[in-house]
Amino acid sequence: MNLVGHLECFVAVAEELHFGRAADRLGMAQPPLSQRIQRLEKELGTRLFDRSSRRVALTASGRLLLEEARDLLDRAGRILTVAERAGDRATLRVGIPEDLDGAVVASLIGTFRDVRPDLPLELRPALTEDHLRALADGTLDVGVLRHPCDTSGLALGPMLGEPLGALLPDGSPPAAAPELRLADLEGHDLVVPRRGNSSAALEDLLASCARHGFVPGAVHESPHPQFTLGLVLAGTAVALVPRTPAAPGTVWRPLLGAPLLRRTSCAWRAGAPPEGPIADLIDVTTRVLRTEAAMTPVPHRVVLRPSSGFLA
Structure with missing residues (x-):
């Protein structure tokens, strides 16, 4: 059994308490997600969810497992990061918006090369939702996110506005x-x-x-x-x-x-403060966005906008 993969599915369902929303969040269809949860329950020998046509709720066993599962997934992500850094050719992976201007992309690559000439930089253009998933599963080191978006489990750099x-x-x-x-x-x-x-x-x-x-x-x-x-x-x-x-x-x-x-910031997995190459990457990315894209700092507020129901 792929324990990490099954626990990722369990945590998604436990946090959403809805199989459809959890499947969307994981980028998979609902039937395979349900099958994974059933296999995990069989392997553990206990029910994790009470299911009905109207609601999904955690059982007592599910509530006990949730915190341990989150901790294990965090540690698995850190292990993957350490293993990749130990490789012969470590690469920093940064997710960027699909619409980022070409001059900004060129400046980001060039400026980081000046700061860390020994470390290759891999840019991955995609939608913010894709970057959020990649940050959560440890396949991105830093994401340049457009806000508002769900940043739970992430740390954010300075909020910049255009x-x-x-x-x-x-x-x-x-x-x-x-x-x-x-x-x-x-x-x-x-x-x-x-x-x-x-x-x-x-x-x-x-x-x-x-x-x-x-x-x-x-x-x-x-x-x-x-x-x-x-x-x-x-x-x-x-x-x-x-x-x-x-x-x-x-x-x-x-x-x-x-x-x-248009609000933008760097994001990375929450935990220990970034250091070394990651800290350099965050600093370079923020500086490039401020100079090349003419972005300016905006208050790092998180408030509910009554008229929209979304976070500002």
Whole structure:
């Protein structure tokens, strides 16, 4: 039996108390997850969950196992990290957003090479949800995360923010003003980057737009910046993006008062403070984001936004 894999499944179900949500979190189908839990229960000789059509609850045995399982998974992650560091060719693995600008990527690689020329850096572009799973299972050392997202079990570096502005068709009525209010975009559709399995960031963005008078007629998910550009050029949609050179046929306008920020931070598994190469990587990544992407520190607050129900 793959004990670590089965315990990861157990912890996910124990924390979600819902097999469907746990399967989504683990990136697997529900039937194999149920089979893994059944095999674990058979191997241990005890029921871990009380199941009914309405609810899933931990048994007394399940509650006893949960803390031990979390501790074992933490230790397994540390063992994997130590083993990889002991290899002939240690590599630091950092997850980056798919939309990170090319100049930022180049600067990140070059700056880290200057600091640690002996240590290769492996960049893994993916969605934040994928980075969260990889950080949890120890296959990433550091993740550059877009917020809001579930950061339980993670430590965070400085929170950095990029003001968002409006990318809209050149010649449209709002484009005539040097700065816009969000309410000036009323009547337009909105194009947003694809979000994977997480809706938290989208819900947070839409709630902020609504508070400032912009409720888009429709929301379109875009898999690629060129698709976003195409929808904007079509004349009915706008995108809310950081300052960027506008393509022919479009203009970028800042928003009065900077009501929208794209928040980003480095994250790593919680525990001992980062040291050595990991600390160097976090420092380099934060510095590069502040200089190359013109991000600025924002308050590291965690508060519930009543209008959206998501964390700010």
